[in-house]
Amino acid sequence: xxxxxxxxxxxxxxxxxxxxxxxxxxxxxxxxxxxxxxxxxxxxxxxxxxxxxxxxxxxxxxxxxxxxxxxxxxxxxxxxxxxxxxxxxxxxxxxxxxxxxxxxxxxxxxxxxxxxxxxxxxxxxxxxxxxxxxxxxxxxxxxxxxxxxxxxxxxxxxxxxxxxxxxxxxxxxxxxxxxxxxxxxxxxxxxxxxxxxxxx
Amino acid sequence: xxxxxxxxxxxxxxxxxxxxxxxxxxxxxxxxxxxxxxxxxxxxxxxxxxxxxxxxxxxxxxxxxxxxxxxxxxxxxxxxxxxxxxxxxxxxxxxxxxxxxxxxxxxxxxxxxxxxxxxxxxxxxxxxxxxxxxxxxxxxxxxxxxxxxxxxxxxxxxxxxxxxxxxxxxxxxxxxxxxxxxxxxxxxxxxxxxxxxxxx
Ligand SMILES: [Mn+2]
Ligand SMILES: [Mn+2]
Numbered sequence: 183x184x185x186x187x188x189x190x191x192x193x194x195x196x197x198x199x200x201x202x203x204x205x206x207x208x209x210x211x212x213x214x215x216x217x218x219x220x221x222x223x224x225x226x227x228x229x230x231x232x233x234x235x236x237x238x239x240x241x242x243x244x245x246x247x248x249x250x251x252x253x254x255x256x257x258x259x260x261x262x263x264x265x266x267x268x269x270x271x272x273x274x275x276x277x278x279x280x281x282x283x284x285x286x287x288x289x290x291x292x293x294x295x296x297x298x299x300x301x302x303x304x305x306x307x308x309x310x311x312x313x314x315x316x317x318x319x320x321x322x323x324x325x326x327x328x329x330x331x332x333x334x335x336x337x338x339x340x341x342x343x344x345x346x347x348x349x350x351x352x353x354x355x356x357x358x359x360x361x362x363x364x365x366x367x368x369x370x371x372x373x374x375x376x377x378x379x380x381x382x
Numbered sequence: 383x384x385x386x387x388x389x390x391x392x393x394x395x396x397x398x399x400x401x402x403x404x405x406x407x408x409x410x411x412x413x414x415x416x417x418x419x420x421x422x423x424x425x426x427x428x429x430x431x432x433x434x435x436x437x438x439x440x441x442x443x444x445x446x447x448x449x450x451x452x453x454x455x456x457x458x459x460x461x462x463x464x465x466x467x468x469x470x471x472x473x474x475x476x477x478x479x480x481x482x483x484x485x486x487x488x489x490x491x492x493x494x495x496x497x498x499x500x501x502x503x504x505x506x507x508x509x510x511x512x513x514x515x516x517x518x519x520x521x522x523x524x525x526x527x528x529x530x531x532x533x534x535x536x537x538x539x540x541x542x543x544x545x546x547x548x549x550x551x552x553x554x555x556x557x558x559x560x561x562x563x564x565x566x567x568x569x570x571x572x573x574x575x576x577x578x579x580x581x582x
Contacts, residue, residue, distance in 0.1 A: 207407035207446060211539075211553050245551035246407060246446035252553060280480060280504055283511040304480055311483040315513070339411075351445035353411050353452060 183230060190234045196331075197231065198239025198272040198298050200248060202260065205349060208249035217250060221263045228266035239272030239298045244280040246351075252281045254288040258295050270297020276335070279304050279314050286322035293326035301371065302335040307356030308363055309334070309370040316370075320378035332375075334367040383430060390434045396531075397431065398439025398472040398498050400448060402460065405549060408449035417450060421463045428466035439472030439498045444480040446551075452481045454488040458495050470497020476535070479504050479514050486522035493526035501571065502535040507556030508563055509534070509570040516570075520578035532575075534567040 189197045202220045203212075228238050240260060242251045251257050257271045273289065273296060282288050289296060301319070303312035323332075339347040340358040357363050389397045402420045403412075428438050440457045442448075451457050457471045473489065473496060482488050489496060501519070503512035523532075539547040540558040557563050 207551065208553075209548055211548075244446075245553055246444075249551070249553045279513050282513070283505065285513060305483070313479050313482070313485060313513070313515070315515075348409055348411075351407065351449070353408075353445055353449045 183227065186227065186231055186234065186236060189236055195235055196237050196239060196298065198237075198270075199241050200243055201227070201238065202240055203248055203250045205243070205247050207246050210249070212250040217260075220250060221260060224260070224269065225264050225266060228264060228269050232266070232268050236268070237297060238266075238269045240269065241272035241274055241298075241300070242277055242281065243274065244277045247277075252277070254278070254282065254292050254295075258292050261295060271295045272298040272300065274300035274302070274335070275314055275316075275319050276300070276302040276304065276306060278319075285315060285318040286325075289319075289322040289328075290325055296326065296328060296330070298330060299323065299328065299332045300335050301332060305356060306335070306337045306350070306352070308336060309367050316374050317378065320374045321381065324375075324378040324382035332371060334364070334371065336363060336367070383427065386427065386431055386434065386436060389436055395435055396437050396439060396498065398437075398470075399441050400443055401427070401438065402440055403448055403450045405443070405447050407446050410449070412450040417460075420450060421460060424460070424469065425464050425466060428464060428469050432466070432468050436468070437497060438466075438469045440469065441472035441474055441498075441500070442477055442481065443474065444477045447477075452477070454478070454482065454492050454495075458492050461495060471495045472498040472500065474500035474502070474535070475514055475516075475519050476500070476502040476504065476506060478519075485515060485518040486525075489519075489522040490525055496526065496528060496530070498530060499523065499528070499532045500535050501532060505556065506535070506537045506550075506552070508536060509567045516574050517578065520574045521581065524575075524578040524582035532571060534564070534571065536563060536567070 231238050240257045242253050242257045245252050254271055261269045278285055303309055304314050305312050337350055337352045338355045338357050339352050340355055341360055431438050442451045442453050442457045445452050454471055461469045478485055503509055504514050505512050537550055537552045538555045538557050539552050540555055541560055
């Protein structure tokens with residue numbers, strides 16, 4: 183609820199991420215009770231957000247960061263249980279590369295629920311190397327006619343807060359300079375989006 | 383050293399895996415001192431293994447399972463520091479999919495160090511879905527003329543020991559029956575190996 187006030191304070195209209203549980207490596211599977219608690223909390227959050235015109239995004243993350251929502255299907259299931267119209271799936275290709283059966287069908291099958299997109303390389307470094315098939319991803323986004331925000335994420339302990347670097351297990355830095363990283367990512371994204379739209 | 387005796391006891395000639403540190407999500411980066419301790423221990427292990435005709439394999443695993451060796455290059459660096467001829471890299475495509483720049487060049491560039499191969503889907507389920515480019519992998523293995531063992535790994539809490547399931551964050555089961563899983567994996571591997579060898 184405090185985060186909601188921060189978003190409203192900067193006139194934001196979106197609050198997304200791992201909002202359904204604490205981020206970390208769990209030592210046990212999620213229980214039915216913990217999932218029910220999460221659904222109830224998110225319902226309260228979503229209703230409070232409606233009054234401020236804010237959309238809530240649930241980000242499925244890999245198995246080492248949550249024991250509750252690792253796939254887009256699981257997020258959509260939870261959104262249905264929450265039952266409020268302002269809750270969407272916040273997808274992240276880095277996590278999809280680990281958890282999903284492929285990079286296109288979870289997006290296409292859940293098109294109406296996709297509210298926000300994180301992209302990043304499979305090793306969380308710069309775009310251009312790594313094992314993500316970005317043509318598959320951008321092809322799926324073109325197919326569902328996604329017009330929302332696409333944000334590039336990458337992590338270096340030279341830039342990112344130490345607590346976050348440790349939580350995300352950033353043990354080696356693939357870059358240290360912000361600016362060229364961001365410019366390269368923008369160029370890469372634009373090229374791939376144009377190509378995907380031409381093919382769609 | 384106890385593990386070495388077990389391997390010798392069953393007349394095995396190979397001991398591989400995450401032998402360089404405890405498997406788990408670390409809350410801090412590896413220090414120079416912890417790496418030096420690991421090198422010294424592994425040197426003792428390698429020398430003891432030589433007397434029994436056993437090869438030692440170091441398996442780079444993803445950032446959530448080790449803060450010390452996440453890439454094949456890091457494993458080779460450590461092997462050079464250990465300086466014993468019976469230490470090899472034990473590669474695993476599941477971890478490579480997360481950590482490496484691509485699936486072929488780390489294998490080709492470190493060809494003489496590759497001693498064992500784990501394959502598995504990007505979600506640790508069955509072969510045939512997921513985001514690993516197996517043609518890239520098997521193409522690289524054909525190129526270096528790899529003739530060693532290739533083992534399929536997959537995890538389901540229905541089969542695997544509960545402690546291991548929790549350590550590896552197996553929160554949802556993608557299968558429950560061993561036999562069809564193994565048969566399918568064998569078929570998939572053979573098809574891809576034949577294709578890669580025909581192309582090589
Ligand atoms: Mn993200
Ligand atoms: Mn393995």
